[in-house]
């Protein structure tokens with residue numbers, strides 16, 4: 443036995459001796475021309491991972507918890523190693539040309555080499571430093587909230603140019619998480635590459651702890667009062683509920699209402715769309731919440747009668763410019779989801795829905811099933827879409843080993859400025 447143990451120890455020492463050496467010619471070749479060591483972060487060598495078919499790593503850039511939750515579910519489905527970067531800690535919203543160049547110069551190496559595949563979500567201008575700098579890591583722009591969010595009017599032209607150029611690069615892919623974003627981007631003059639564009643909606647996951655409501659509360663209709671004073675819930679509906687003596691039927695919530703599991707236990711949730719899509723809808727439908735919203739014609743009427751000071755709404759131009767097809771761009775009213783909601787044509791009808799505990803209660807139970815099924819189908823399309831994207835981007839990342847990275851050699855921090 444001692445002789446065997448001794449042999450093992452000797453073998454370990456030998457292995458350690460052999461592996462403690464390195465190839466000086468190779469590292470001289472790889473790194474000898476680096477000019478700026480202060481900002482240098484190398485591209486990881488993928489040849490082993492690609493050779494063995496191992497999953498590549500993803501960095502998910504987002505400031506927003508809702509998109510992060512959504513991503514955790516997608517990543518779990520893909521079974522990929524990943525991390526999250528919050529650009530809010532080093533970048534302002536709608537970063538301008540000058541600042542984007544500075545960030546590229548200072549952090550470009552690190553951000554570009556953070557992982558083998560990069561995903562930018564929530565606000566797309568966060569990708570601007572890497573796009574302007576010419577980072578060649580395959581990346582996905584996951585557009586969830588206007589691709590030019592926070593870009594100042596004086597920067598619009600420059601920004602659109604950066605994005606139009608990015609749209610021609612084979613390693614830059616586009617995901618819109620609702621059908622309106624592609625229309626919006628197109629209207630700003632960026633021609634999206636159809637072969638690298640996918641509509642993949644949120645899967646509807648929420649990672650807040652579930653709450654159990656007492657049954658008297660479950661018999662109430664919910665109304666979440668948004669924080670802005672110009673939402674119709676605040677300017678009209680809440681005072682109207684009081685004037686109609688309907689408050690005993692309705693549970694009013696402020697912004698922090700406890701998430702979709704709370705909404706799902708109520709006898710419907712009164713909502714007035716103010717965006718073409720919100721995470722709350724997909725999360726709510728997944729959990730079994732049923733939204734009570736104006737019918738398409740009533741919504742159009744309200745939006746026509748009231749301006750943004752009374753009923754804030756992002757997109758009156760879509761109602762105007764696409765009188766027959768606006769619902770195709772509007773996920774609340776899209777054919778994939780509209781049957782999941784309870785629609786009202788007038789305030790009187792809403793009052794009746796609120797008062798008729800038994801009738802609405804029954805309708806809500808039916809609609810819950812419809813909403814969950816709509817989300818099941820939508821979720822499957824999303825997960826399949828990401829699986830296919832992940833395969834394409836992994837293949838690109840592995841093919842790119844053959845070419846030098848824009849940052850691999852002779853990096854000069856001043857080049858982009």
Ligand SMILES: *[C@@H]1O[C@H](CO)[C@@H](O)[C@H](O)[C@H]1NC(C)=O
Nearest residue numbers: 464465466467468469471472
């Ligand atoms: C060291 O690296 C060089 C350049 O990559 C290569 O040509 C050479 O074969 C390597 N030597 C050993 C001992 O692996």
Ligand SMILES: *[C@@H]1O[C@H](CO)[C@@H](O)[C@H](O)[C@H]1NC(C)=O
Nearest residue numbers: 534537538539540541542596
């Ligand atoms: C760009 O943004 C930076 C920081 O956000 C600001 O200090 C600078 O004045 C801006 N430059 C221009 C030209 O707007």
